[in-house]
Structures are given as C-alpha cells and as structure tokens.
Amino acid sequence: xxxxxxxxxxxxxxxxxxxxxxxxxxxxxxxxxxxxxxxxxxxxxxxxxxxxxxxxxxxxxxxxxxxxxxxxxxxxxxxxxxxxxxxxxxxxxxxxxxxxxxxxxxxxxxxxxxxxxxxxxxxxxxxxxxxxxxxxxxxxxxxxxxxxxxxxxxxxxxxxxxxxxxxxxxxxxxxxxxxxxxxxxxxxxxxxxxxxxxxxxxxxxxxxxxxxxxxxxxxxxxxxxxxxxxxxxxxxxxxxxxxxxxxxxxxxxxxxxxxxxxxxxxxxxxxxxxxxxxxxxxxxxxxxxxxxxxxxxxxxxxxxxxxxxxxxxxxxxxxxx
Numbered sequence: 381x382x383x384x385x386x387x388x389x390x391x392x393x394x395x396x397x398x399x400x401x402x403x404x405x406x407x408x409x410x411x412x413x414x415x416x417x418x419x420x421x422x423x424x425x426x427x428x429x430x431x432x433x434x435x436x437x438x439x440x441x442x443x444x445x446x447x448x449x450x451x452x453x454x455x456x457x458x459x460x461x462x463x464x465x466x467x468x469x470x471x472x473x474x475x476x477x478x479x480x481x482x483x484x485x486x487x488x489x490x491x492x493x494x495x496x497x498x499x500x501x502x503x504x505x506x507x508x509x510x511x512x513x514x515x516x517x518x519x520x521x522x523x524x525x526x527x528x529x530x531x532x533x534x535x536x537x538x539x540x541x542x543x544x545x546x547x548x549x550x551x552x553x554x555x556x557x558x559x560x561x562x563x564x565x566x567x568x569x570x571x572x573x574x575x576x577x578x579x580x581x582x583x584x585x586x587x588x589x590x591x592x593x594x595x596x597x598x599x600x601x602x603x604x605x606x607x608x609x610x611x612x613x614x615x616x617x618x619x620x621x622x623x624x625x626x627x628x629x630x631x632x633x634x635x636x637x638x639x640x641x642x643x644x645x646x647x648x649x650x651x652x653x654x655x656x657x658x659x660x661x662x663x664x665x666x667x668x669x670x671x672x673x674x675x676x677x678x679x680x681x682x683x684x685x686x687x688x689x690x691x692x693x694x695x696x697x698x699x700x701x
Contacts, residue, residue, distance in 0.1 A: 383474035384680050387436050389429035392681035392688070395439070395473075403471070403478035407451040410458065410481040417472035418442035418497045419675075419683045419696040421592075421617055426470070427684065433470075439680075440472025440698070442501045444493045447484075454481035455648065463487045465655075467501045468642050473680055475700060482648050485655045495662065498530065498669040498695040501641065503658040505614065506534040506667065508644035510542060513637060514588040514610040518543030521581055523589040523604060525549045525597055526617065527559035527567060530695040534667050535590055536562045541666035547580055549573050549597075551690065558693055562668070570596070574603035585609060585632075595619035602634060610635040617690060670694030 383400045405411050417440045425431040426439050444465040450458060458464070464484040471477035487496045510516045522539050526532045527548025536546045540563040548559035548567045556567035568576045570593075577586050585606035591597055592615030601611050611634060613621060629636050645651040661667045672694030675683045686692045 381475040382677060383438050384440075384677065385436050385438050385474075386427060389427060389433070389435075392427070392684040394427060395681040395684060397678040397680075400438075400474070402476050403474075405449055405451055405478060407453045408480055408482070409451045409478045410454055410464075410484060411448040411450075412443070412445040412464065412466070412477045412479050412484075413448050414443050414445040414472060414475060414477055414700045416444050416493050416497045417677075417698040417700055418501060419680070419687060419698060420501055421615060421687065423473075424684055424688050438471045438474050438477070440474070440477070441470055442467045442497060443472035443477065443700075444487060444497045444500075445477070445701075448476065451481055455484075457486065458484055463493075465496050465500050467504065468645070473677065473698060473700075475677075483651065485652065488659055491659055491662070494671055494697060495669045497697055498671060499534075499658050499662055499667065500655065502530045502695060503534055503662070503667055504645065504654050505531050505641050506538050507654055507658050507661070508639070508641065509535065509590050509612055509614060510538055510544075512644060513612045513614075513639050516542040516544040516588075520544045520587040521547065521577075523547045523549065523573075523577055523586045523591075523601075524559075524564070525570075525589070525591045525593045526690075527562075527564055528555035528693040529592070530670070530672070531592055531615075532559065533562045533670050533694060536564050537668050538661065538666055541661075541664075547573075547577055547586065555693060558670075570600075572600075573597075574600040577604040581606070588612065590614065592616075593618045594621050602629065602631075605632060605634055607632045608635070610637070613638050614640070672696055674699055
C-alpha cells in the first residue's frame with residue numbers, strides 16, 4: 381500500500397511516499413481504509429522529533445475512512461463497512477491504518493468525509509476548551525489566538541453561538557478579515573495585543589485566552605487577562621512556553637492550564653458524546669468548516685511546510701482515496 385513512512389526525524393523532506401506492507405490486525409484494533417487524513421501541528425512535532433516516536437513511523441493522528449476488518453475485542457457498535465473517524469492514534473498518512481477500535485467514531489450519514497475530518501480533532505478541541513476548560517457564558521470576552529486557523533475559526537464561531545465576545549489575533553490583514561467574517565468582534569495583530577484587549581474591555585481584560593501559539597504570546601497573555609482570568613495554552617505553534625516562576629501568575633490570581641484533547645476523551649462514552657455534540661453543533665451552523673488546503677498524499681511535505689510557516693487558514697487535509 382502507499383504510505384508516508386519516515387525513517388528519521390527532520391524537516392518536511394523526510395515525508396516521502398512509498399510502498400509499505402499493509403498493517404496487521406490485533407484483537408484491539410480495526411483496519412481502516414483511509415479516505416482523508418487531517419494535517420495538524422502534532423504531526424509536525426512527531427516529524428521533527430519534538431515529540432518522541434518509534435521509527436519507522438507513519439504520521440497522521442486524525443482521519444476518516446471505512447472499516448475493512450475488526451479485531452475480536454472491538455466495541456459492539458462497530459461493524460465492517462462502517463464509515464468512521466479517529467483522533468489521537470497515528471497512521472493516517474496511509475491507504476490503510478490499524479487504529480485502536482475503542483477510539484473509532486461512527487460518522488453520521490449527513491456528515492461528509494472532509495467535514496468530519498475537520499471537526500474531529502479541531503472541533504472537539506474547540507468544544508472542550510469552551511465547555512470544560514473554561515465554560516463560556518453570555519457576555520464573556522475570549523481572546524482566540526490564530527483566529528483564522530482551523531481551531532481558531534471553529535472556536536470563534538462557537539464562542540459567539542454561546543453568547544461570548546471574541547477578540548481574534550492573526551498575523552495579516554487578510555487573516556484578520558477571515559476572523560471577522562467568522563464572527564469575531566475585533567481582529568488584531570500580535571504586536572501589543574494585550575493593550576488592545578485592555579482597551580476593548582475598558583481596562584478589565586479578557587475572561588479567558590485560548591492560546592495555540594505558545595512561546596511568543598505567553599507573556600502578553602498574562603497582561604491581557606482580567607483578575608482571576610484563565611489562560612489555556614493548548615498548543616505551541618511558535619514553540620513551547622519556557623518554564624515560569626509560579627509568582628508570575630500571582631498578579632491577578634490567574635488560572636493557568638495546559639489542556640490536551642486526550643484528557644477530555646479518555647473514556648469511549650465521553651469521546652462519542654463529545655463527537656456527537658460537535659456534529660450537532662455543526663448541523664446548527666454554530667461551527668463552520670473551512671478547508672484551507674487539499675493535498676494528495678504524495679504531497680504531504682507541502683502541507684507541512686505551509687502549516688509550519690503559518691501561511692494557512694482553516695483545515696488542511698490529505699486526500700488519500
């Protein structure tokens with residue numbers, strides 16, 4: 381089968397397509413014939429060695445496809461031929477992937493493959509951030525960094541549906557216009573954003589900052605929050621935040637968290653509940669999918685280069701089949 385299998389970590393050039401052996405199936409897995417795979421920053425962290433992996437390695441922690449075969453320990457709600465998606469299990473940059481069966485999410489008939497793969501990791505991230513990490517209530521002000529990115533656009537739309545106000549950050553005028561079109565009340569650049577947030581909130585500051593950028597925005601985040609505000613650093617597009625002294629967050633009694641999706645879908649019941657909540661939110665129009673780029677599997681390196689350079693908006697996908 382065709383797959384992107386890396387033998388050593390490095391730049392995008394290590395992502396080369398080749399013929400590899402079809403994965404075998406154990407009792408806890410399902411074989412998935414992949415149709416589309418999502419491209420996410422975690423794939424870049426795996427490829428570059430920032431997150432440790434065992435080599436050789438097939439990237440891709442998110443995808444949609446059809447069940448070709450099931451192991452004997454699979455959940456009873458899964459059947460061969462069913463269309464499913466997954467997050468947080470590697471192997472999506474391939475024509476066939478062996479995925480832990482308990483992590484598979486049945487895809488409703490009215491949700492297209494592209495929409496599903498754009499809603500799984502990023503949509504569920506937007507959901508847990510706004511419903512659990514810091515629950516948005518009417519009138520709350522949220523800062524959404526990378527407001528024109530895949531998670532940023534979903535977050536913005538959903539926060540507005542929940543009655544909140546959104547200040548989006550983005551690096552260019554074009555991206556800021558995209559954030560405004562998604563519903564942001566204000567879209568600003570990164571330079572001096574803490575002052576702009578304070579001005580917009582009459583000197584009070586934001587209730588919450590959802591930060592997928594990390595190192596470059598962290599210090600200003602602390603200045604942009606209101607007393608007892610929440611800073612949720614859920615990504616590190618600019619690099620990991622450097623270790624901090626705890627007294628740095630004492631001014632204003634700030635709540636600081638570094639959440640990950642895995643801890644919000646740890647049980648299958650919660651995984652399915654959250655996924656179906658996201659699908660229903662999408663049906664209502666409270667989350668809107670924006671596909672920012674479609675790439676053939678063989679061109680995965682281009683997708684990584686564009687995402688890593690932060691030149692993209694919306695969701696990037698690999699078209700596998």
